[in-house]
Amino acid sequence: MSPVLKVSRVGKAFQEYASELQRFANWFGLVIRPASQHWVLRDVSFSVAPGEAVGIIGQNGAGKSTLLKMITGTLPPTEGSVEVVGRISAILELGMGFNPxxxxxxxxxxxxxxxxxxxxxxxxxxxxxxxxxxxxxxFDQAVRTYSSGMQMRVAFAVATAFRPAILIVDEALSVGDAYFQHKCFERIRSFQKEGTTLLIVSHDNSAVQALCDRAVLLDRGHLIKDGAPSEVIDFYNALIAEKENATVSVNQLDGDGAVQTISGTGEAVVGEISLHDENGDPVEFINVGAPVELRVKVRIAKDIPRLVFGYMLKDRFGKQMFGTNTYHTDQVESDLVAGSEVVFSTSFNANLGAGSYSVSTALVSTDTHLVDNFEWRDLALVFTVSNFDKPYFVGSNWMPPVFKVTK
Known part of the structure; x- marks a missing residue:
């Protein structure tokens, strides 16, 4: 099947000339060497099939918005080419093109x-x-009187009034209220079912995982990863946490081809991790709602003044189910010495829907991995929840209701 979008070795440089006269001459084909040029995007290539949904992620300044502007044709590439089949509808900047x-x-x-x-x-x-x-x-008043949320409502409504071949959505959706965001995503999903190709730029990992078939990661103007959303987002999280003396490793796990991402300085690492039932026995399969205990043995490789342990439960699509850490529970460990071990254990009821889940772990110094990331480990443990004895239900969470029927 031929792609509806093909980006081939695209690059964009913003150039500065010694004078406006030189810039003007360059417009007419005279080769004038710019005084300086700054590449914001370089050698980016990927293609998108009809009906495919692709998330574009990366830190601010990675080149995401520049790439989208070149795809929509509002900004010409300095090098490479962009081939598009069909009509594009894009929401790149809030109220772009609106007259206030x-x-x-x-x-x-x-x-x-x-x-x-x-x-x-x-x-x-x-x-x-x-x-x-x-x-x-x-709707019949001047746009200059609108809030940002109202501008978003009108911009999205007009951009999606006619189903496009390709729909591009930038971070603009994040300014809408929760109700309208749900409404927008419902329309996006309906377009997907009808065959619209989707490109979405978002810092909301849940949105990317819920809507996209794959994701591409941009970093400093280069495309560095293209794959399954959960795999790319795990690598992105590790990239954010990486320090000058840290490393990021990606390991192929046995079985279903899952990819594990580990990052950190290695000053503290997870040695053993296991899940136990109420009798203390190790388990891989658990019943919906069953009490379980997560045990994690941490090895200290270097003297550490502060250590915080955190964990995150994710479903098989990488969607976050629950996460917390010992910073938020006021249980920060202090003055740990090299060669010692610390065992963290946390007990909870597995109030999850039937399915496969994973545990990610974090060893840090504060409430975030952006200060000291000793180790960030995705897919540290995988387990399965089955419904052995509960009434049938659908969804990711076991929230047993009590019905009251009055006639």
């Missing part, structure tokens, strides 16, 4: 016109756009 002096309704006609739709097509869709945005009488 025009009303929401007038801006819809203007924006949809720029997207290639004629007035009759827009008129046929305007009532649906107004209804989806849900901003009431503000």
């Amino acid at each position: 002096e025009l009303t929401g309704r007038q801006n819809v006609y203007h924006s949809a016109g720029l997207m290639g739709f004629d007035r009759q097509q827009i008129t046929c869709a305007i009532h649906e756009i107004e209804a989806f945005a849900e901003i009431g009488e503000y």
Whole structure:
């Protein structure tokens, strides 16, 4: 199947010239050497199949927005090429293209016109756009009176009024309220079912994992990883935690091809990790709601003034179920010496739906891995939850209800 999007060795450099005259001459094909140039993106290649959903992740300044602007054609690449099949609809910057002096309704006609739709097509869709945005009488007031959330509502409503071949969504969705975010994601999912290709840029890992078939990771203008969302996000988290004297290792696990990512300085490492039932016996299969104990033995390789242990439970898609650490429970360990061991144990009821889950562990000095990351280990342990004796239910959590029926 031919790709609907093909990015081939794309790069973007912003150039500065000694004078405006030299810049002007360069526009007309005269080869003028710029005084300086700064590459924000270099040698990026990937393709997207019809109907595929791809997340683009990376830290601020990695080149994500620049890449999207080149894909939509609003910014030309300095090198390489972008091939697109079909119409693109994009929400890159909040209210981009909106005239603050025009009303929401007038801006819809203007924006949809720029997207290639004629007035009759827009008129046929305007009532649906107004209804989806849900901003009431503000739809006929100047956009300069809008809050950022109201701008987001109108921008998303007009961008998705006509189902595109490719839908691109940048971080703009993050400004919407929770209700409208749910509404937006429902529309995105309906487009996916109808065959729309999706590119989504988000720092919300859950959104990427819920919507995307794969993810690509940009770092300092280069594409450094392309794969399953959970695998790429684990590597991204490790990359954020990495310090100058830290390492990131990626290990292929036996069995289903899962990939484990480990990062950190190695000053403290997980030696053993196990899950135990209420009798203290090691288990890999547990019943919904059963009491369990997670035991983690940590080896101290270097004197450490402070140690915080944290863990995260994830489902098989990498979606976070629950996580916490000993900083938040006021149980920080102090003045640990090289060669010693510390055993952390935590007990909880496995109120999870049937399925496969994993445990990620973190050994840090504070409440976050961004200060001292001794070790961050994904897929440290995998276990399975089965429903042996509970009434049938669907979902990720066991939350037994009590029904009351009144006639």
